[in-house]
Amino acid sequence: MKRMVFGALSGAVLTFALGLILAPGARAAAPAIDAGALYVQHCQTCHGVGRLGGMGPALLPENLHRTGRKKALAVIADGRTATQMPPFKTVLRKDQIAALRDFIFTPPAVRPTWDMDKIKASYVLHNDPAGLPPHPVYKGDPLNLFTVVEAGDHHVTILDGDTFTPLWRFPSRFALHGGAKYSPDGRFVYLGSRDGWVSMYDLYNLKPVAEIRAGINMRNIAVSADGRYVLAGNYLPHSLVLLNAKNLRPIKEIKVEDAHGVTSRVSAVYTAPPRHSFIVALKDIPEIWEISYEDHPRPVAKGMIHSYEKGMLEGAFDTGKFPIRRIKLASILDDFFFDQGYDTVVGASRNGKGGQVINLNVGLKIADIDLPGMPHLGSGITFTYKGRPVMATPHLKDGVVSVIDMTTWKTIKRIKTLGPGFFMRGHKNSPYAWVDVFFGPNRDAMQVIDTRTLKIVKTLRPAPGKTSAHVEFDRSGAHALVSIWDTNGAIVVYDAKTFKEVKRIPMKKPVGKYNVYNKITYSRGTSH
Structure with a gap:
């Protein structure tokens, strides 16, 4: 590699x-x-x-x-x-x-292109997965591994979540973004870089599998719930690229444009397991796309409205393999949060004018949400509060965590924190949610919220003066791992019940860590 x-x-x-x-x-x-x-x-x-x-x-x-x-x-x-x-x-x-x-820093006179010929030419197969042993080469739970992205020297560490011991460390492409994504069985991890590279690694054999450059500037990737496809969303060019998840060979390039030919950057791509589809957020046109990856997409999903049947815009389809459903919005949305059933999506724009709830079944906005400032919905979590499903999200400009009732879509509480936060995590086996204070003088603080009372019960400072961020739980929810975002940083492992430090693992600016089990089960306490 x-x-x-x-x-x-x-x-x-x-x-x-x-x-x-x-x-x-x-x-x-x-x-x-x-x-x-x-x-x-x-x-x-x-x-x-x-x-x-x-x-x-x-x-x-x-x-x-x-x-x-x-x-x-x-x-x-x-x-x-x-x-x-x-x-x-x-x-x-x-x-x-x-x-x-x-x-x-000057844009080229002619917008650069990256077409299917260039995508195919970039393909590298390091190890054919069909020839690799189908079982782990190490002892331990393969579903309790963490993929840790170390931005300090552009490496990735695979961490054993049982012993908190590094198993494998390898160089990565430049500026990985959007988190690690896994195959449904947890064997393969996929990583996307800002430079458009998609990389695939075998976590059983600790070997690289394949790489391909899907774009010039890429936002993130998503893996289909059936494990067959990887979708890459690009800023440049304005495109989506569909790849075979078994070996990353390219399948299809999709130009991103509206009915009038106006093109758009892709803000993010997600997989919606119950819907057997990808959800695509667009940066420059007020639409959400839903792309089915079923072999024989149903012409009418639950409660779905078709433009060609009802004369409406909210369910417009492109037909053929991987059909695109275009859902019109009143405004462009930059950040998204999904409910656990993927029936609704909560979106917010960077203009700080609040959020809106879109029902994906009917393709319509069903509620507005009072979310001032700049909520980081992509880091939002869900939990149950007094018997009701709620979502909670930090804010990038304000020192608060907003808690929203997901039945009425009303704000239950705004929990004051020591400053604006970036990441929030919880776990189904823990009554606590952890949120960082990513910006400002208290960026070294990590605050713990009791989800039963919506009160902050603990403030930790893992490395005074250095940014603490991006909590992730292990498979069981017994431990919470915190990143010290510094070139000479660390992963700090805490007991999730007592909040006592268990272990400190030196790392080079570990910007993110992603537990295999939590990601493949779409845990309500982690980002999807």
Whole structure:
């Protein structure tokens, strides 16, 4: 497997040191810097023609927003630790560094494309899964493994959830995003990167299986509940790519556009197990798509309204294999939360004007929700409070957790926290929900909410001064694992009943960890 541990600018000026050194003391007016020519001469080998990526990541504005313009200057000047990006501050002038930075943050004159021919050409088969033994090579529960994404040096660790011992650590593609997704039996894990790569690994044999580049800038992936398909959603190009989950070979590319030809980025893709379909959230047009992956999709699902039968827009279909049902919305939604039965989806927009509930069976909005600010619905959980199903979500701008009655869709309570949060987790075997304080001066705090009283009962500070985030429970709910988001970070294991620390495992900025059992059973306490 090719090593992919470059930073956002890793290798971008990898060979600049071979030239471009001015004579000492030269003060004559220099010609304008042709950053494009410099890229072709010195960067294209690693980062590809048209900045589309190769051994190094794509150097396009869509792929660099997390790095930012200011940080990009520092990366070129100082390099990046644990990557092949060297420092160039003693080789390049400041204006050369700035010119290169400006070039990679400038959109190309012609929008880059990534079609099926390029997708197929990128395919790499490392190990044919048909030839690998169908049983684990280690002792322990294969359903209690954790996939831990370490962003500090672009690696992934497979952690034994019984002994909290690392079993396997391997280099990953750049900027993994959207969490780990698993095959229904828990044997295979699928990872998606910002650069469009989808990677597949065998957790029984601890080996890579296959990789394919589905896009230039990808949001996330989803695995069908029947284990046959992987769907990748792209920012660039505006497309969905369907893959065979057995080996990642491509099946179909779907252009994302509305009835008038207006194209859209994909915000996220999800699988809806009871519906035998994928749900697709769109960034630029007010629609939700539902794509059936049944071999013989039923013409009318439970309570579904068809546009060609009723003259309505809320259930419009494209026919054929993998039919697309287009559900019209009043506004564009950026973040989503599903009920456990996948009958309803709660969506919110980034404008902070609240949320809305859409019934997927009839394709209509059935309620508005009072969700001010910017709720992080993708991290929401469900539990039972006083005999009623409720959802709870942190907010990215406000120090509160909103608790919503899922029968009336009314706010039951807003629980004040020490600051805005990003991730929230619970477990069916635990009466507690854990939420981080991801932003602000209390970012080192982790707060525990008693779901029976809706009160905060414990505040932990696993590493004072360092960000604590992304709780995940083990299979049984007996332990809660917390990430220390630092280059010299750790996974901190807590007893989920006593809140006492059990173990601390050093890791390189472990941004997320995903328990196999909780994910494949679609546990109400974890993200789907």
